Structure formats: structure tokens, C-alpha cells
Amino acid sequence: MAIELKDLTKRATNYSQWYNELVVKADLAEQSAVRGCMVIKPYGYAIWEKMQRELDDSFKLTGVQNAYFPLLIPKSFLCREAEHVEGFAKECAVVTHYRLKNDPDGNGVVVDPEARLEEELIIRPTSETIIWNTYRNWISSYRDLPLLVNQWANVMRWEMRTRMFLRTAEFLWQEGHTAHATSDEAQAKAIEMLNVYADFAEQFMAMPVIKGVKTANERFAGAVETYTIEAMMQDGKALQSGTSHFLGQNFAKAFDVKFINKENQLEYVWATSWGVSTRLMGALIMTHSDDNGLVLPPRLAPIQVVIIPIYKKADQLETIDAVVHPIVLRLLSKGISVKYDKADNKRAGFKFADYELKGVPVRLVLGPRDIENGTVELMRRDTLEKEIVPLEGIEDHVKRLLDDIQQSLYDKALRHREELTFKVDTWDDFVARIEQGGFVLAHWDGTTETEEKIKELTKATIRCIPMDSEPEAGHCILTGAPSTRRVIFARNY
Amino acid sequence: MAIELKDLTKRATNYSQWYNELVVKADLAEQSAVRGCMVIKPYGYAIWEKMQRELDDSFKLTGVQNAYFPLLIPKSFLCREAEHVEGFAKECAVVTHYRLKNDPDGNGVVVDPEARLEEELIIRPTSETIIWNTYRNWISSYRDLPLLVNQWANVMRWEMRTRMFLRTAEFLWQEGHTAHATSDEAQAKAIEMLNVYADFAEQFMAMPVIKGVKTANERFAGAVETYTIEAMMQDGKALQSGTSHFLGQNFAKAFDVKFINKENQLEYVWATSWGVSTRLMGALIMTHSDDNGLVLPPRLAPIQVVIIPIYKKADQLETIDAVVHPIVLRLLSKGISVKYDKADNKRAGFKFADYELKGVPVRLVLGPRDIENGTVELMRRDTLEKEIVPLEGIEDHVKRLLDDIQQSLYDKALRHREELTFKVDTWDDFVARIEQGGFVLAHWDGTTETEEKIKELTKATIRCIPMDSEPEAGHCILTGAPSTRRVIFARNY
Numbered sequence: 001m002a003i004e005l006k007d008l009t010k011r012a013t014n015y016s017q018w019y020n021e022l023v024v025k026a027d028l029a030e031q032s033a034v035r036g037c038m039v040i041k042p043y044g045y046a047i048w049e050k051m052q053r054e055l056d057d058s059f060k061l062t063g064v065q066n067a068y069f070p071l072l073i074p075k076s077f078l079c080r081e082a083e084h085v086e087g088f089a090k091e092c093a094v095v096t097h098y099r100l101k102n103d104p105d106g107n108g109v110v111v112d113p114e115a116r117l118e119e120e121l122i123i124r125p126t127s128e129t130i131i132w133n134t135y136r137n138w139i140s141s142y143r144d145l146p147l148l149v150n151q152w153a154n155v156m157r158w159e160m161r162t163r164m165f166l167r168t169a170e171f172l173w174q175e176g177h178t179a180h181a182t183s184d185e186a187q188a189k190a191i192e193m194l195n196v197y198a199d200f201a202e203q204f205m206a207m208p209v210i211k212g213v214k215t216a217n218e219r220f221a222g223a224v225e226t227y228t229i230e231a232m233m234q235d236g237k238a239l240q241s242g243t244s245h246f247l248g249q250n251f252a253k254a255f256d257v258k259f260i261n262k263e264n265q266l267e268y269v270w271a272t273s274w275g276v277s278t279r280l281m282g283a284l285i286m287t288h289s290d291d292n293g294l295v296l297p298p299r300l301a302p303i304q305v306v307i308i309p310i311y312k313k314a315d316q317l318e319t320i321d322a323v324v325h326p327i328v329l330r331l332l333s334k335g336i337s338v339k340y341d342k343a344d345n346k347r348a349g350f351k352f353a354d355y356e357l358k359g360v361p362v363r364l365v366l367g368p369r370d371i372e373n374g375t376v377e378l379m380r381r382d383t384l385e386k387e388i389v390p391l392e393g394i395e396d397h398v399k400r401l402l403d404d405i406q407q408s409l410y411d412k413a414l415r416h417r418e419e420l421t422f423k424v425d426t427w428d429d430f431v432a433r434i435e436q437g438g439f440v441l442a443h444w445d446g447t448t449e450t451e452e453k454i455k456e457l458t459k460a461t462i463r464c465i466p467m468d469s470e471p472e473a474g475h476c477i478l479t480g481a482p483s484t485r486r487v488i489f490a491r492n493y
Numbered sequence: 494m495a496i497e498l499k500d501l502t503k504r505a506t507n508y509s510q511w512y513n514e515l516v517v518k519a520d521l522a523e524q525s526a527v528r529g530c531m532v533i534k535p536y537g538y539a540i541w542e543k544m545q546r547e548l549d550d551s552f553k554l555t556g557v558q559n560a561y562f563p564l565l566i567p568k569s570f571l572c573r574e575a576e577h578v579e580g581f582a583k584e585c586a587v588v589t590h591y592r593l594k595n596d597p598d599g600n601g602v603v604v605d606p607e608a609r610l611e612e613e614l615i616i617r618p619t620s621e622t623i624i625w626n627t628y629r630n631w632i633s634s635y636r637d638l639p640l641l642v643n644q645w646a647n648v649m650r651w652e653m654r655t656r657m658f659l660r661t662a663e664f665l666w667q668e669g670h671t672a673h674a675t676s677d678e679a680q681a682k683a684i685e686m687l688n689v690y691a692d693f694a695e696q697f698m699a700m701p702v703i704k705g706v707k708t709a710n711e712r713f714a715g716a717v718e719t720y721t722i723e724a725m726m727q728d729g730k731a732l733q734s735g736t737s738h739f740l741g742q743n744f745a746k747a748f749d750v751k752f753i754n755k756e757n758q759l760e761y762v763w764a765t766s767w768g769v770s771t772r773l774m775g776a777l778i779m780t781h782s783d784d785n786g787l788v789l790p791p792r793l794a795p796i797q798v799v800i801i802p803i804y805k806k807a808d809q810l811e812t813i814d815a816v817v818h819p820i821v822l823r824l825l826s827k828g829i830s831v832k833y834d835k836a837d838n839k840r841a842g843f844k845f846a847d848y849e850l851k852g853v854p855v856r857l858v859l860g861p862r863d864i865e866n867g868t869v870e871l872m873r874r875d876t877l878e879k880e881i882v883p884l885e886g887i888e889d890h891v892k893r894l895l896d897d898i899q900q901s902l903y904d905k906a907l908r909h910r911e912e913l914t915f916k917v918d919t920w921d922d923f924v925a926r927i928e929q930g931g932f933v934l935a936h937w938d939g940t941t942e943t944e945e946k947i948k949e950l951t952k953a954t955i956r957c958i959p960m961d962s963e964p965e966a967g968h969c970i971l972t973g974a975p976s977t978r979r980v981i982f983a984r985n986y
Contacts, residue, residue, distance in 0.1 A: 032563045032627065033570070034614065039627055042558035042642060049559060065535035066542060070525045071564075071616070071647055071663050072586070075593065077526070079601035089593045089602045093565070095616070096604065097587040098651040100568065108572035109582045111589065111613055120604055121527065123564070123588070123616075134525065134532055143838055149535060154564055154647065158591040170564050345636055 008357075010291045015235045019286060023164045026294045026357050028281065036162040036169030043358060044281065046302035048172070051280060052152065054204050054299075055174065058196045064148040064176060069130050071154075072121035077129035080254040084128065087221020091158035093123040093169075123156040128222060128247070128273055131177045132255040139179055139269055141260050146189070147179040155277075165282035166239075166493050173277035179269045181261060183248070186270035187225075190246040193274040194227040197242035205280065206297035206409035207231050207287045208417055209241060210439075210488065212464025217448045220273075224248035230463045230488065232417040233286040236437025238463045238490040241283050244274035282493070288382070288409050294359030295382055297409050298402040305331060305338040305398055306360045308351050310367035317342065320366050323391065327364075330395040336402065356381060361405050362398055380405055382412075423486070430477050430489070434460045439490045443483035445476035454478055460489040501850075503784045508728045512779060516657045519787045519850050521774065529655040529662030536851060537774065539795035541665070544773060545645065547697050547792075548667065551689045557641040557669060562623050564647075565614035570622035573747040577621065580714020584651035586616040586662075616649040621715060621740070621766055624670045625748040632672060632762055634753045639682070640672040648770075658775035659732075659986050666770035672762045674754060676741070679763035680718075683739040686767040687720040690735035698773065699790035699902035700724050700780045701910055702734060703932075703981065705957025710941045713766075717741035723956045723981065725910040726779040729930025731956045731983040734776050737767035775986070781875070781902050787852030788875055790902050791895040798824060798831040798891055799853045801844050803860035810835065813859050816884065820857075823888040829895065849874065854898050855891055873898055875905075916979065923970050923982070927953045932983050936976035938969035947971055953982040 008025060009017045023029050028044030031037075040048065056066070078089045099115030102108075124130065131149075139147060156170045176193060180186040194211055201209045209229035219226040223245035231241050249268040252258070257269045288295040298304050307328070309320040324340055331338045339360075341351055348365075355363055365377040376394060379386045382405050389397055420438030424430045433440050435458075444450060444462065454477070455461050465487045474483045501518060502510045516522050521537030524530075533541065549559070571582045592608030595601075617623065624642075631640060649663045669686060673679040687704060694702045702722035712719040716738035724734050742761040745751070750762045781788040791797050800821070802813040817833055824831045832853075834844055841858075848856055858870040869887060872879045875898050882890055913931030917923045926933050928951075937943060937955065947970070948954050958980045967976050 030627075030630075033567060033623065034563045034565050037563035037565065039563065040561040042560045045560045046558065065539065067535045067538045068533040068665065070527045070530035070532065071649070072527050072530065074526060076601060078593075085602060091592055093588045093614070094590040094593065094604055095586045096589045099584055100571075100582045100587065100615075108569060109578060111587055121586070122593075130526065134523075137523075156564070172561065 008291065008293065011234065018291070019282075020163070022285060022289060022293060026359065028285070028294075029164045031164070034169075036159060038164050038168050038170075040172075040278070043302065047284070047296070047300055048278060048281060050300045050302065051200075051204070052174075055196075055200055055276065056152075058200060059150050059174075059176065062148070062192060062196065063146075064150045064178075066151060067149045068151050068153070069127050069134065071124055073124050073127070073130045075120045075122055077133060078122060080129060081222045081250055083250075084222035084254075088125045088157075089122075091160070092125050093156050093158060095121040095123065124153070125155055125157045126273075126275075127151070127153070127155075127175055128177065128251050129255070132251040132257060132271070135177075135179055135269070136255055136257045139257055139259050142181045142262055145179055145181045145259060145269070146185065148176075148189075149178065150174055150176040163282075165278055165285070168278075171278050173275050175273060175275040178272045179252075179257070180272070181259065181267075181270070183270050186248075186272050187246050190225070190227055190244045190272040190274065193272070194229065194242070194244040197244065197274070197276055198229050201229055201231065201241055201280075201283075202410065204297065204299045205284050205287070206299075206406055206413060207241070207283060208410065208414040210464065210466050211468070212466040212488065214243075214464055215448070215451055215462050215487075217451050218462065220245045222247060222250050223273075224250065227467075228464050230490075231283055231287065232413075232420060232439060232490070233283070233493065234416065235286075236420045236439075236490070238439065238488075238492040239279075239283050239286070240463070240492065241280060242274070242276040245272060247271035247273060287413050289359065292384070293357030295409070296359035296361060298361045298406050301359065301361050302337065303339045303358075303360050304336050304402055305362045305364060306351075306355045307338065307340045307364045307366065308348055308355075309340075309342050310348055310365060316368050319368065319371055323371055324366060327391065327394055331398060334395050334399050336395070336398060356384075362401060364394070364398075382409055424477065425474070427477055431458055434458045434489065434491065437491070439463070439488050441486040442477040442489055443474035443485075444487050445479050445481035445483055450476060450478050450481075454489070459491050461492055463488045463490050463492060501784065501786065504727065511784070512775075513656070515778060515782060515786060519852065521778070521787075522657045524657070527662075529652060531657050531661050531663075533665075533771070536795065540777070540789070540793055541771060541774060543793045543795065544693075544697070545667075548689075548693055548769065549645075551693060552643050552667075552669065555641070555685060555689065556639075557643045557671075559644060560642045561644055561646070562620050562627065564617055566617050566620070566623045568613045568615055570626060571615060573622060574715045574743055576743075577715035577747075581618045581650075582615075584653070585618050586649050586651060588614040588616065617646070618648055618650045619766075619768075620644070620646070620648075620668055621670065621744050622748070625744040625750060625764070628670075628672055628762070629748055629750045632750055632752050635674045635755050638672055638674045638752060638762070639678065641669075641682075642671065643667055643669040656775075658771055658778070661771075664771045666768050668766060668768040671765045672745075672750070673765070674752065674760075674763070676763050679741075679765050680739050683718070683720055683737045683765040683767065686765070687722065687735070687737040690737065690767075690769055691722050694722055694724065694734055694773075694776075695903065697790065697792045698777050698780070699792075699899055699906060700734070700776060701903065701907040703957065703959050704961070705959040705981065707736075707957055708941070708944060708955050708980075710944050711955065713738045715740060715743050716766075717743065720960075721957050723983075724776055724780065725906075725913060725932060725983075726776070726986065727909065728779075729913045729932075729983070731932065731981075731985040732772075732776045732779065733956070733985065734773060735767070735769040738765060740764035740766060780906050782852065785877070786850030788902070789852035789854060791854045791899050794852065794854050795830065796832045796848075796851075796853050797829050797895055798855045798857060799844075799848045800831065800833045800857045800859065801841055801848075802833075802835050803841055803858060809861050812861065812864055816864055817859060820884065820887055824891060827888050827892050829888070829891060849877075855894060857887075857891075875902055917970065918967070920970055924951055927951045927982065927984065930984070932956070932981050934979040935970040935982055936967035936978075937980050937982075938972050938974035938976055943969060943971050943974075947982070952984050954985055956981045956983050956985060
């Protein structure tokens with residue numbers, strides 16, 4: 001086994017350290033020279049590209065178009081929406097100057113004090129303000145609506161404690177910003193996009209999610225309602241994986257965006273915004289991976305199948321090559337991405353460990369004896385199970401297997417979540433349960449005060465009020481006040 | 494005709510104003526609230542996305558992988574490579590603080606003076622420095638080479654005079670950064686990528702380009718050699734459309750990136766970088782468009798065919814619908830993007846003008862009489878020629894026509910360039926020719942001094958030393974000193 005693999009911390013030993021190490025060892029990302037900013041390495045970026053492509057196609061099917069808005073936002077824009085500025089203005093990167101000059105002392109370059117901006121510019125932490133300032137010129141009549149725009153962009157929030165993919169100062173994301181003629185239509189769009197996110201998470205990431213509504217306390221700064229998808233990681237903690245906001249008329253009012261409705265009256269426009277980010281990479285890693293490294297769902301794996309030859313002499317490799325090449329073509333013709341790794345400067349054992357670490361879903365190994373027998377050794381990464389299968393029809397076998405792995409990963413994650421989800425009705429049980437990890441379904445009196453008190457006492461937050469939850473009479477876990485439905489509590493990333 | 498179209502300035506009247514208006518009227522981009530930064534609107538972004546997709550596929554075919562590096566660069570990094578800092582440090586956006594706070598006077602938010610960064614951060618004007626600082630940890634042996642990485646990113650250069658797409662403070666681009674074991678291999682990669690750019694320009698943008706080498710004076714800051722593709726716009730000016738740099742060992746030395754070669758010796762790594770940007774949008778617009786608006790080559794047109802029904806009564810529309818729907822499917826099945834615009838809140842005349850303005854390559858118009866006759870009126874945007882063609886087999890007709898338009902646009906642009914390219918041998922002819930526009934092939938004595946003097950006197954720069962030029966003895970147009978080959982002079986964007 002490779003040295004790198006031996007060194008991977010076990011999940012049971014230290015889950016957090018396991019994650020940090022895995023991100024680096026699997027070549028997904030690394031810290032950069034700039035505090036809190038990461039470098040996304042080619043292998044990690046290839047996964048992100050697959051996510052982007054699928055999400056982008058889904059957005060477009062709902063009528064959304066892409067556009068691009070400026071990176072920098074005038075400081076005054078942030079202040080237009082009162083709650084928004086509270087949420088976003090505090091920790092952000094501020095551009096104050098536009099020129100450097102040679103240091104008079106000869107030590108490189110210094111900021112030119114004469115090149116100070118009249119108004120400071122903020123690197124976008126999110127783009128509602130600059131976009132709604134633009135929409136004012138794009139919208140004048142109901143005929144201009146709905147306006148359905150998305151952008152793929154980098155954003156920056158000066159987080160104090162950062163973790164790769166999960167919380168970084170700069171991150172990549174998409175942010176959709178839509179404008180509508182009616183409240184109902186905007187509400188429906190916010191929920192439609194939440195469903196797009198949930199379908200993507202479940203069908204591509206093989207990650208079950210719970211769709212729900214955020215409490216007032218956890219709402220996006222400036223939103224009337226925030227919808228969320230919440231996933232459970234292997235340590236029982238929640239990870240908010242995507243949010244979609246109904247913004248009411250807040251930003252339209254802040255930026256004076258009105259339209260003439262069908263009744264010929266001037267009215268403020270209704271809005272949504274919604275986003276997912278490279279945080280999904282963290283969710284993907286933590287949902288499926290194990291002590292041997294990454295486990296990737298086939299639909300997002302940059303390499304779905306790796307083929308490794310075992311040989312001693314050059315003529316053996318030639319024989320294997322002759323068998324493998326048509327197999328590669330047949331796999332490709334089924335839409336399966338495949339890598340035939342016959343690099344001769346790495347031993348087979350090293351390759352095995354490396355592709356395990358990188359989470360390649362299926363491994364095929366071929367030696368001279370396999371060629372004689374017309375067979376191949378196949379290993380599936382999720383269970384590490386090996387089997388010997390005939391070379392004849394291998395492409396159909398692999399195709400079925402990839403589908404099976406995709407489904408198995410989802411099923412396993414769902415089972416895990418169900419096993420770690422508990423209905424709790426007493427405070428003592430609640431505290432004990434939260435301490436052990438998992439989702440706790442409990443009653444809450446609906447006040448921010450109680451929510452914050454519970455967080456203070458247990459570090460658990462209300463992840464969401466699930467959309468599919470049934471009304472149920474009960475009493476708040478902390479105050480005993482009456483409650484009409486259970487909400488989900490958990491510790492979270 | 495639509496009001497917007499009537500207002501478009503004619504090229505002959507004011508080419509520069511025509512361009513600025515067209516960018517806005519065709520819904521490609523607009524100025525934002527941030528000085529020098531543009532908003533790329535959905536229609537413009539859709540063209541950029543098509544460019545990105547084609548370029549990205551081409552890069553990957555050469556073995557390049559995508560990755561992502563931080564937006565912000567420590568100020569000190571810029572100073573490591575002496576020429577680089579001279580070229581890029583001067584006009585850039587400087588982040589000095591990481592927090593805002595409520596204004597004690599109650600007027601919104603102000604920069605928190607306590608949140609000053611120890612070292613200022615620069616918004617990347619280009620990423621050689623941060624990337625080579627990263628490569629130091631990625632490269633230790635010849636086995637790690639070549640390293641072929643690209644990123645799609647936003648960059649910022651605080652330009653004083655900006656024009657949409659052509660020169661903006663923030664722009665979108667891709668920047669490839671490769672590392673090699675030998676000088677020859679790096680040189681070859683730089684030229685390979687220049688060829689990728691040239692092929693893309695010619696085959697997709699229908700824009701002929703001249704491949705050449707930049708003079709020392711026009712070289713990228715930090716490069717040993719800069720290769721360029723130069724295109725001619727309709728006004729006879731040159732537009733540098735993409736560059737590829739052989740960086741020698743300059744950045745490897747600046748960031749101490751060494752590798753153990755096959756002879757087991759420690760050596761500095763050899764480098765290239767190469768990029769194209771949203772500037773290509775400007776080149777695309779200026780190469781083909783006319784006084785009626787945009788003209789798009791079919792291979793980059795977001796909508797290749799628009800179908801417009803002409804009718805008075807609802808039942809006529811129903812009849813047309815029944816004929817159009819199968820045509821749409823047949824066009825789609827040929828890989829042709831099509832829009833059937835039966836919006837009833839716009840008159841047909843308005844639609845005609847609007848799609849002309851937006852450069853949709855082919856327009857089909859169907860009225861009740863066409864249905865009776867089994868025909869359709871077809872117009873090609875490049876020549877505005879109309880013809881009546883049978884509905885039967887229309888998809889094949891359109892497919893051939895799109896290919897024809899693509900080729901015609903290229904041929905026309907090439908003819909234009911050839912007509913405006915002149916060999917000139919006397920200074921008086923040179924001055925007169927430059928004044929009238931076009932490319933001037935002239936002898937030059939090879940000194941930066943002469944190059945700058947010519948620029949000062951005529952505003953013409955040496956666009957490149959063409960790669961395919963034949964050696965030819967002659968005398969410098971300005972100094973009369975001997976010269977071995979002609980170079981291309983032109984005024985430029």
C-alpha cells in the first residue's frame with residue numbers, strides 16, 4: 001500500500017482530521033498562501049465541473065439563463081437593505097486603492113496613497129444588491145417578467161475559522177436571482193429551485209436530503225422565507241447543502257424596482273435568490289467516503305472505471321493491451337469514462353491504493369492468467385468487494401454495476417440518516433441525543449429566544465421545519481409551551 | 494422597423510460609436526454601477542458560454558485539466574519577478590481591510606480601521622505568481638511533468654479608459670499555466686496553444702488571424718517570447734485576440750520551482766502561460782456585424798434559426814403551429830438550435846428587426862399562403878437575402894445554409910483583410926497608409942527605439958512578426974537600416 005494511504009486518520013479516531021487529510025491526500029484541494037483561500041486541484045475541480053454541468057442543465061430546463069455581474073460592489077449598496085447589511089457587511093474584503101507604486105525605500109511596491117477610491121468597493125459576499133440595482137433598468141412592465149438569471153461566480157466572506165470546501169473565505173458558487181410579477185409566482189420559483197437542488201443531491205450526489213423551511217433566526221439576511229436542503233454527514237452532523245430564498249419585495253423596495261402590472265398599476269417586483277457552492281464538495285466527501293479514502297458516486301466520478309494491467313515482461317503487456325483496447329472502446333461507447341493506467345513507473349500496489357484513495361468506483365485488473373481464462377478481476381470501490389467476471393460483455397456488466405453503486409450509496413446514506421434520526425420528548429433525552437449526534441425531531445415553542453437558548457445549552461440548531469412533516473400537538477422540549485409540529489435539531493457544519 | 498434599430502449609428506458615420514451602441518442594443522452587455530466593470534447580459538453571456546465550451550474541449554484534447562487558484566494575491570508575490578511587477582503592479586485593485594462596521598455617526602457602514610491587513614492583497618491581474626508559488630509544492634521530479642493546468646476566472650486591471658468587452662477593469666478569461674522539463678517542450682506547448690486559439694478563431698468565430706511573434710517591446714511582462722494571433726477589424730485596426738507565452742525559467746526562478754531531471758540533477762522548471770478573454774466578444778462583434786446589427790457565425794450563435802409566424806386570426810396560427818412543430822423537431826434533430834417566436838405582444842416587424850439586431854443567422858417566416866404552397870420565406874442574416882423554399886427537406890436546406898454562412902463570413906473577413914494589407918517601402922507611403930487604416934507590411938531595423946519612434950509619429954505598433962513570413966532583405970522604413978524580413982504595423986484596439 002502507498003505511504004499516503006497508511007497515513008490517513010481513521011474516521012472513528014478523529015472524523016474532522018480524517019476529512020482534512022482526505023481532501024489533501026485525494027488531491028482535491030489544498031490551502032493557498034492566502035489565508036482562508038484554497039486551491040482547488042485538477043481532480044477536485046473535475047468533480048466540481050461535473051456538478052456544475054448537471055446543475056446548469058437543470059437550471060436551463062426551468063428557463064433560467066446565465067449572465068455575469070461585477071465582482072465589486074459599492075459599499076453604499078450593502079446598506080440599502082437593512083437586514084442584508086447586518087448579515088453581510090461585517091466580514092468582507094474591502095478594496096480601498098487602485099494603484100501600487102515603487103517603494104521610495106526600494107523595497108518592492110507599496111500602496112499609492114494618492115490612488116484612494118472615493119467610495120470603497122466590497123468583494124461580493126453575494127450579489128443581491130448589485131443585481132437588483134441592475135434590474136431597475138431591465139424591468140418596467142409585466143412583459144419583462146419573469147426575469148430568470150443565474151451566475152456562476154466566486155464570492156468572498158472573511159470567515160475567521162475556515163475548512164476546505166466547507167467554509168472558505170473565497171468560494172465558488174452559483175447564485176440565481178429571479179424577478180416576478182406576483183408573490184405566488186416568486187414563492188413557487190423558490191420552491192421549484194429547491195426541488196432542483198434536492199433532485200441533484202439525491203440523483204447525482206447520492207445524498208438524501210430533507211427539504212424544509214428555516215426559522216426566522218436562520219433566514220438569509222433580507223429574505224422573507226428561506227428554504228433549505230439539509231443532509232446528514234457520517235458523524236451525525238447536519239450540513240446545509242443549498243438554500244433558496246423568497247425575498248418578497250425587500251430588494252425591489254431597496255433598489256426601487258417597479259413594474260406596470262396588467263392592471264396598468266405601478267408595483268414593486270417580487271424576488272427570489274438561490275445558491276449552492278463548492279460546499280457541496282465537502283458534503284459529497286463526508287457522505288460516502290471511508291477509511292481508505294474517497295468514495296464517489298459514479299454519476300459524479302471524473303473516472304468511473306480504471307483498468308490496471310499486471311505483467312512482468314513487455315510481451316505480456318502487449319497481449320494485455322490487445323485485449324484492453326477494445327474493452328476501453330466498448331466502455332466509452334456506453335458513455336462510461338475509463339482510464340487505462342499502464343504507467344510503468346508505479347507499481348500495481350501503489351496504483352490500487354491511489355485509485356482507492358481517489359474513489360474511482362470500479363477497478364478492473366488484468367493479468368496474463370485472466371487473458372488465458374477470458375476473465376477480469378473487478379472491484380467495486382464502495383464495498384471493496386472483488387469478483388472474477390468474464391471479459392465477454394464486460395461493458396454491460398460494468399454499466400449495471402455503476403447504476404447499482406449509485407443506488408447503493410444513496411440507500412446506505414439514507415439508512416444511516418434514518419438510524420440516526422430520533423423523536424425525542426424530554427429535555428434530558430434531547431441533551432443526551434444531541435451529544436451523541438444525529439437529527440432530533442422535537443417540539444419547539446416557535447420563539448427565537450428558545451431557539452437561541454437551546455443552541456447555547458447544546459450547540460444544536462434548528463436545521464429546518466421539514467416540508468413534509470405532519471402537524472402534531474406537543475410541548476416545547478425546553479419551555480413546555482405548546483407546539484404544533486416537530487422541527488429538526490442537530491449540530492451542524 | 495423597431496425604434497432601437499433606427500437609432501443605431503452607421504459604421505461609416507462613427508465606427509466607434511456604432512460598436513458601443515450595438516453592444517447595448519443587441520443586449521450583449523452594459524455598464525455597471527462600478528467604474529469600468531460591465532454586466533454581461535444573458536444574450537451576450539450565451540455567446541461567451543459557447544466560446545468557453547469549444548475552447549475548453551480543445552484544451553482538454555491537448556491534455557490540459559482545469560483547476561482554480563485564489564482571487565487574491567499577496568502584494569509581495571508580484572515583486573518576485575522583476576519585469577512582471579513593472580507590467581502588472583501599477584494599476585490594480587488593492588484589498589487593505591477585511592471588515593466594515595456601523596458608522597458611529599449612524600450613516601451606514603464604514604471601514605473598520607482595526608481590521609487592516611498586515612499585507613495588502615491584490616485582486617489578480619493574471620495568476621502566474623500565485624500559481625508558481627503553488628507549483629513549488631506540486632513539482633519535485635520529472636515524473637510530475639508536464640503539468641498542464643488551466644483556469645477560467647475573472648481578473649482585474651484598473652484601466653483608465655474602458656470599452657465594453659475590449660478593455661474593462663474586470664474581465665473574464667481563461668489562463669493556462671504549464672510546467673515542463675525542457676525548454677523545447679515548453680516552447681512547443683506555447684505554440685500548440687497558439688494554434689488552438691487560431692483554429693478556434695478561424696473555425697468558430699469565422700475570423701481569420703495572423704499568427705506571429707511579438708517584439709521585445711510588446712512582450713508579456715515576464716515572458717521570454719510572446720506569440721499572438723492578430724485579427725483585422727472592419728475599420729482596418731488590429732485586435733490582439735489571444736496570446737501564448739514561453740516564460741523560460743523566469744517564474745520557476747522567482748518562486749524556486751526545481752525538479753530532479755532524468756539525469757538526477759536539480760533543475761529549474763520551464764513554463765508557458767496563455768490566455769483569451771471576453772475581449773474575443775469584441776472581436777466577434779467587430780469582425781462581422783453591420784449597420785443593421787449583429788452578424789453571428791452560426792457555430793457561435795445561441796439561436797441559429799428563428800421561425801416567425803404571420804397571421805391575423807387564431808385559427809391561422811393553429812394551422813401554422815401544426816406545420817412548424819415538426820419542422821422544429823427536425824431542425825433540432827440535426828443539432829440546430831431553433832426558436833419559434835409566436836409571442837402575440839410584439840408585431841412581426843418588430844420581431845424581424847429584433848432578430849436582425851441580435852444576429853440570428855437564419856430567419857424563417859410562415860404565413861397562411863406559405864402553408865397552402867408548402868413553402869417558407871427564408872432570410873440569411875449575413876447578406877439579408879431572401880428566398881422562397883419548399884418546406885419539404887427544409888432542415889437539410891437550413892443545415893447547408895448555416896455551413897455556407899459560416900464559410901462566407903470567414904471568406905468575407907479574409908478578403909477584407911487582404912484588401913487592406915499593403916506592402917510599403919517608403920516613409921511617406923507608410924504614414925499615408927497607416928492613416929487610412931489596414932495592415933502595413935514593412936521593414937524595421939529590429940530596435941525598440943525605432944519601434945517607439947514609429948508609434949509616436951503614427952500611432953502604429955508592430956502587431957507581430959508573422960510566423961509564416963519569408964526572409965526578405967530590405968531597409969527599415971524609418972531609419973533605413975538593413976532588415977531581414979517585414980513585420981506587420983497597424984493601429985490597434
